[in-house]
Amino acid sequence: MTSNSRVVVIGAGLAGARLARRLGELGTPALLVGEEEHRPYNRVLLAEVLAGRYAPEVIALPAPAGLVRARVTGIDRDRRTVSCADGSEIAYGTLVLATGSNPVLPPLRGLFTPDHVLPEGVHAFRTMDDCLGLSKAVRPGVRAVVIGGGLLGVSAARALAVRGAQVVLAQQAERLMERQLDPNASRLVLRHLKDLGVEVHTECRVRDVRCLGGAVRSVEMADGYALDADLVVLACGVSPRAGLAKDAGLAVHKGVLVDDELRTSDPHIRAIGDCAQHDGTVYGLAAPALEQADALAESLAGRPSRYTGTRVLTRLTLAGNSAFDLAAFGETEPLPGDDVVQLADATRGTYRKVVVRDDRLVGGVLVGELGTVGALARAWEGAEPLPSDGGPLLHLLTNDGGS
Numbered sequence: 001m002t003s004n005s006r007v008v009v010i011g012a013g014l015a016g017a018r019l020a021r022r023l024g025e026l027g028t029p030a031l032l033v034g035e036e037e038h039r040p041y042n043r044v045l046l047a048e049v050l051a052g053r054y055a056p057e058v059i060a061l062p063a064p065a066g067l068v069r070a071r072v073t074g075i076d077r078d079r080r081t082v083s084c085a086d087g088s089e090i091a092y093g094t095l096v097l098a099t100g101s102n103p104v105l106p107p108l109r110g111l112f113t114p115d116h117v118l119p120e121g122v123h124a125f126r127t128m129d130d131c132l133g134l135s136k137a138v139r140p141g142v143r144a145v146v147i148g149g150g151l152l153g154v155s156a157a158r159a160l161a162v163r164g165a166q167v168v169l170a171q172q173a174e175r176l177m178e179r180q181l182d183p184n185a186s187r188l189v190l191r192h193l194k195d196l197g198v199e200v201h202t203e204c205r206v207r208d209v210r211c212l213g214g215a216v217r218s219v220e221m222a223d224g225y226a227l228d229a230d231l232v233v234l235a236c237g238v239s240p241r242a243g244l245a246k247d248a249g250l251a252v253h254k255g256v257l258v259d260d261e262l263r264t265s266d267p268h269i270r271a272i273g274d275c276a277q278h279d280g281t282v283y284g285l286a287a288p289a290l291e292q293a294d295a296l297a298e299s300l301a302g303r304p305s306r307y308t309g310t311r312v313l314t315r316l317t318l319a320g321n322s323a324f325d326l327a328a329f330g331e332t333e334p335l336p337g338d339d340v341v342q343l344a345d346a347t348r349g350t351y352r353k354v355v356v357r358d359d360r361l362v363g364g365v366l367v368g369e370l371g372t373v374g375a376l377a378r379a380w381e382g383a384e385p386l387p388s389d390g391g392p393l394l395h396l397l398t399n400d401g402g403s
Contacts, residue, residue, distance in 0.1 A: 006031060007300055008082065008092035010072050010244070012040045015273030015289035016098030020064040022297035032064050033082075033090065035071040038128045039063045044286050046131045047155035047318075050138075051162045056128060075248040077266055094268055094300060097245055097256055098293075101238035101274035101284060102126070106147065110209040121216035122209060122232045125156050137231055140164030144231040145219045147206050149176040151316060153235035154189060158318055160233070161196040168199045168227050170206050170219070180314045180328040184344065184351055185365045191349065192324045240275045240282055255282040260306040262296045272296055279309055287312060313377050330363030330380055331355055338362070359385045 007023060009016045012034025020032040034040065040061040048054045070084040081089045103124040105111065113119055123134050134156075138144065142165045146157045149171025157169040169176075175186040176193075190200055201221075208220035209232060219227045240255035251257040251265035255277030262270045262278070273289035276282070283289070288310035298305035313329040332355065334340050339356040350368035354361055354376065361380045 005093040006091065007094045007096065008033065008090055009096040009098055010082065011098035011100055011273070011275075012036065012067065013098060013100045013273065013289075014040075014043060014061070014286055015100070015293045016040075016096070017061045017064065018290050018293035019096060019098065019272060019297055020066065021062060022294060023300060024064055026297060026301035026303075028297075028301045029066055030064070030096075031066045031068060031090065033068045033070050033072060033084075035069070036127065036129070037069065040067075041128055042286075043126075046125070046128065047152075047159045049128075049131050050125075050134055050156065051159035051318075052135075056132070072244060075244055075269075077248055077269070080268060092268075094270065096296065097264070097269065097271040097275055098273045099241040099244060099275045102241050103234060104237045104239055105234060106206070106236050108206060108209050110211055113211075113214060119209070119211045119216050120214055121230055122234070124234050125152060126238065134160075134231070134233065138163045138165050141166060142230045143228050144168070144233065145170060145227050145229040146233045146235055147219070148235035148237065149173065149200070149202065150179065150235065150237065151177060151314065152237075153233075154193065155316065155318070156233050156235050157193060157198050158196060158324070160231075161193070161198050165231070167197070168201065168229075169193065170204045170221070170227075171200065171202045172205050174203050176200070176202070180332070180365075181326070182332045182353065182365050184342075184353070185326065185328070185332075185367050188349055188351055188367045189324075189326070238274065238284055240277070240284075242275050245269075245271065245275070253277055260308055261299055262292060262307055270296055270300075278307065281309070283310060283312065285312055285314070311381055324368070326365075326367045327377075328363075328365045329377060330361075331357075332363045332365045 007030040009020050009030050009032045012032050017040035020030045023030045042059045045059040049056055072082050073085050074083045081091050083089050103126040124130050144160045144165040144167045146153050146169045149169055157167050161167045176189045205222040206219055207222045210218045216229055216232050219229050242252045242256050245256040246252045256264055256271040256275050258271050258276050258278050262272055264271050272292040274284050291310050292307050295305045295307040315327045318324040334355045342353040344351045352366050354364040364376055
C-alpha cells in the first residue's frame with residue numbers, strides 16, 4: 001500500500017486496536033501507532049489485574065501486524081504526515097485519531113513535586129503502567145485513599161481491599177456512582193464496599209496532599225480532617241486527549257468533533273473512541289468506542305456505513321469470592337407519569353428497577369445476579385412497545401436465565 005493511500009491509526013487502545021484488526025480482516029491493512037510499551041490491552045479489566053485476579057497478559061488484545069511503537073508529536077495536514085518524538089515521520093492517506101483520554105488530576109495543593117511529577121505513592125489509574133505501579137506498591141495493611149467514587153474509583157477501591165489494603169474512598173458527591181445509579185443501587189454498592197472493609201466518605205472534598213521526603217503521607221479534607229495515606233489513587237474521571245487535533249487546527253470542543261462518518265473538520269482525518277465527540281457526546285466508554293471502530297472500518301474498506309450514536313449500558317462485574325455485578329442503562333430516574341417496577345431482596349443483596357414510559361422501557365438499574373440484563377437490554381435497545389398486561393416485563397425482571 002502506498003503512503004498516500006495508507007490508513008494510519010494513532011492510539012493502540014481498545015478503539016485503535018479494534019479498528020486496525022477489523023481493517024485487516026476487510027483487506028485494508030492499517031499502520032497502528034501506539035506509545036505504550038505494552039501490547040494493546042483491554043483497559044476495562046485493569047481493576048481485575050490490580051485485584052490479582054488476572055495477569056497482565058490475560059487482558060492483552062490480539063496485536064495487529066502493523067504496529068509501531070512511537071509517540072506522535074504533531075500532524076502536518078498539508079503534507080499528510082505525522083511527526084514522532086524520535087524524529088521520524090509517517091505519511092498517511094487517511095489518518096485516524098484514537099488517542100483516548102487522560103486522567104483528570106484534581107487541583108489539590110501538594111499534588112505535584114517541584115519537578116511537576118506526582119509524589120511517590122500518588123497514582124493515577126488509567127494505564128497498564130499505572131496498574132503495575134499500584135500492584136507493586138500495595139500490600140496487606142498499606143493505607144490507601146481513593147479519591148473519586150465513580151465507576152473507576154469503586155473498582156480501584158475494591159481491588160485494593162481485595163489485596164489487603166486499608167482503603168478509604170473519598171467521594172465529593174452525595175453517593176457512589178451517582179451518574180449511573182439511583183440511590184437504592186448506590187446503597188448496595190456502598191454495602192458491598194463496607195463488607196470488604198472499605199471506609200467510605202461521601203460529600204467529602206479533598207483539598208490537600210501532604211508529603212514528606214517526596215512521598216505521600218496524608219490527605220487533608222476541606223473540613224481539616226486528615227487521613228493517613230501510604231497510597232493515593234486519583235479516580236476523578238477522564239478528559240479527551242485532543243491536544244494533537246487542536247494543535248493541528250481541527251475543530252475541537254470537549255473532544256474532536258466528528259460527523260456520522262466519523263470525519264473531523266479535515267476530510268482526510270477521522271476520530272474514534274474517547275477522544276471523539278459525536279453529536280454533542282463524548283462517551284468515554286468501551287462499547288461506543290468499539291461500535292465506532294467497527295463502523296469506521298466498514299467505511300474505510302469501501303462499504304457504506306454510518307455511526308449514529310450508542311445507547312450506553314454501563315456494566316461493572318467484580319469477580320472473586322465476594323462477587324459483585326451491576327448494570328445501568330438509559331434513564332434510571334423516572335419523570336412524572338412514568339411507571340416504575342422495582343424488586344429488591346435485602347438478604348441476597350439484589351435490586352432490580354425499570355422505568356417504563358408510554359409502554360416503552362426507557363431505563364433500568366440491576367444489581368446482583370444479573371441473569372436478566374441481556375433480555376432487558378434488548379427490550380430497551382429495541383425501543384418497541386411492551387405488552388399492556390405487564391406480564392412479559394415482570395417475567396424479564398424475575399427470570400434468572402442466561403444473559
